[in-house]
Amino acid sequence: MNDLLRNLKISINESIYLKDPESSDLGKRIVEHGILLINELGFDNFTFKKLGEHIQSNESSIYRYFENKHKFLIYLTNWYWGWKEYQLAFATINIKDPKHKLNQAIEILTREVEEDQSFNHINEVALNKIVINEYSKSYLTKEVDDENKEGYFLIYKRLSNRLKEMIADVNEGYPYPSSLASTILAGSLHQHFLKDHFTSLTDCGAKTSPSQYFIHLTSNLLNS
Amino acid sequence: MNDLLRNLKISINESIYLKDPESSDLGKRIVEHGILLINELGFDNFTFKKLGEHIQSNESSIYRYFENKHKFLIYLTNWYWGWKEYQLAFATINIKDPKHKLNQAIEILTREVEEDQSFNHINEVALNKIVINEYSKSYLTKEVDDENKEGYFLIYKRLSNRLKEMIADVNEGYPYPSSLASTILAGSLHQHFLKDHFTSLTDCGAKTSPSQYFIHLTSNLLNS
DNA sequence: GCAAAATTAATAGTAATACTATCAATTTTG
DNA sequence: CAAAATTGATAGTATTACTATTAATTTTGC
Numbered sequence: 001m002n003d004l005l006r007n008l009k010i011s012i013n014e015s016i017y018l019k020d021p022e023s024s025d026l027g028k029r030i031v032e033h034g035i036l037l038i039n040e041l042g043f044d045n046f047t048f049k050k051l052g053e054h055i056q057s058n059e060s061s062i063y064r065y066f067e068n069k070h071k072f073l074i075y076l077t078n079w080y081w082g083w084k085e086y087q088l089a090f091a092t093i094n095i096k097d098p099k100h101k102l103n104q105a106i107e108i109l110t111r112e113v114e115e116d117q118s119f120n121h122i123n124e125v126a127l128n129k130i131v132i133n134e135y136s137k138s139y140l141t142k143e144v145d146d147e148n149k150e151g152y153f154l155i156y157k158r159l160s161n162r163l164k165e166m167i168a169d170v171n172e173g174y175p176y177p178s179s180l181a182s183t184i185l186a187g188s189l190h191q192h193f194l195k196d197h198f199t200s201l202t203d204c205g206a207k208t209s210p211s212q213y214f215i216h217l218t219s220n221l222l223n224s
Numbered sequence: 225m226n227d228l229l230r231n232l233k234i235s236i237n238e239s240i241y242l243k244d245p246e247s248s249d250l251g252k253r254i255v256e257h258g259i260l261l262i263n264e265l266g267f268d269n270f271t272f273k274k275l276g277e278h279i280q281s282n283e284s285s286i287y288r289y290f291e292n293k294h295k296f297l298i299y300l301t302n303w304y305w306g307w308k309e310y311q312l313a314f315a316t317i318n319i320k321d322p323k324h325k326l327n328q329a330i331e332i333l334t335r336e337v338e339e340d341q342s343f344n345h346i347n348e349v350a351l352n353k354i355v356i357n358e359y360s361k362s363y364l365t366k367e368v369d370d371e372n373k374e375g376y377f378l379i380y381k382r383l384s385n386r387l388k389e390m391i392a393d394v395n396e397g398y399p400y401p402s403s404l405a406s407t408i409l410a411g412s413l414h415q416h417f418l419k420d421h422f423t424s425l426t427d428c429g430a431k432t433s434p435s436q437y438f439i440h441l442t443s444n445l446l447n448s
Numbered sequence: 449g450c451a452a453a454a455t456t457a458a459t460a461g462t463a464a465t466a467c468t469a470t471c472a473a474t475t476t477t478g
Numbered sequence: 479c480a481a482a483a484t485t486g487a488t489a490g491t492a493t494t495a496c497t498a499t500t501a502a503t504t505t506t507g508c
Binding site: 271284 | 464467469
């Protein structure tokens with residue numbers, strides 16, 4: 001992202017928060033330090049009380065922004081996928097060739113994340129680690145169907161669908177474009193996790209990236 | 225499985241439990257009803273207290289078998305993967321042709337689960353749902369590296385590695401056999417989840433199965 | 449610049465969770 | 479049949495995940 005986009009705001013479904021954290025200084029500190037603290041402790045060990053201590057504020061004040069830590073995770077991961085959606089749009093808009101476009105999309109969606117200067121209070125590297133380690137906990141719940149109806153996963157579904165369209169544009173005869181898109185998105189988070197914790201289960205590591213693996217896989221699948 | 229295997233026992237790393245639940249009637253009831261209750265409530269809402277009430281036993285008695293519910297989940301998922309490993313071994317042992325063997329392996333590992341009469345106190349269908357919904361929570365923790373060293377994920381890693389070997393036997397030039405194996409294992413759980421909760425993100429459903437998707441994907445990748 | 453409104457902080461309190469400890473009752477076994 | 483092991487019942491602790499109330503502080507609108 002560049003300076004032209006300084007005023008960009010990732011828009012997030014209002015039912016996910018009680019009060020928009022972007023609307024106040026405290027709200028931004030909750031998000032900023034929440035990301036750092038979840039990354040440090042893991043989501044399971046993270047509490048609003050601990051976050052309150054970290055930002056020298058009060059547990060009860062945080063509860064005025066988010067109902068509970070589950071919703072806070074939903075908020076953060078929505079932000080992440082919204083951010084990815086912007087990156088994807090900008091990086092692929094002028095590409096005409098469908099194959100090139102798809103490869104670029106996969107690259108954006110599966111690569112190692114770097115800091116984005118456009119969003120001051122968000123550490124995208126830490127947030128990416130949270131998404132790798134915790135995203136699936138946001139939907140692997142008994143409430144998933146209700147929350148899906150509420151639109152909590154809309155951005156992610158839209159993103160997966162964009163990828164699916166690009167897959168179909170390369171090979172309209174390929175019978176599983178939706179499954180391939182979701183496999184790339186969820187699978188790349190998984191490969192990133194494996195390279196950090198279960199090296200024997202992946203070929204990704206110092207020499208090979210998840211992006212290479214998925215670009216190779218997709219090209220071979222669609223161009224044969 | 226058949227009657228020849230009546231006395232089969234899935235062996236599980238001793239450091240996962242405090243007392244072998246297979247060694248007593250109470251232990252078996254903990255496992256049997258624990259599976260049903262986790263499937264019913266979801267792992268997050270499951271507690272040993274609730275399980276105690278269900279089996280008309282006491283919370284404190286359950287704690288003598290398992291340190292906590294996390295270890296209980298590790299136990300159950302280990303059992304599941306051990307069971308899959310047996311199925312895989314039996315179903316592929318006499319197949320000579322590497323392509324046929326690999327297809328058979330993918331079928332076994334990704335298909336819809338059916339009841340197995342060999343294991344009385346285990347409801348494999350419910351357990352499969354638990355694995356789909358909860359398995360990733362067992363390793364997406366801050367303790368994953370320590371627990372990996374303790375051997376908590378050995379069976380799963382061995383299974384993934386067997387699949388990797390079969391992939392390499394079909395095409396020794398394919399550069400990402402380990403990643404493909406882990407993608408098939410984790411990806412098929414994910415596709416099963418999607419078909420139940422996010423139908424727009426998958427092509428799997430009434431007419432198409434995750435098995436078909438992954439067999440098609442693998443064949444096309446390795447035979448081109 | 450000041451009063452009213454909104455926000456935040458501090459404190460207290462509740463119910464549930466995730467255990468541990470103790471001891472009694474029951475069952476198993478040698 | 480006595481000793482050992484297992485199980486059940488009860489109680490207790492620290493933490494979590496909140497809600498409620500009120501006071502202090504900050505913001506705003508005129």
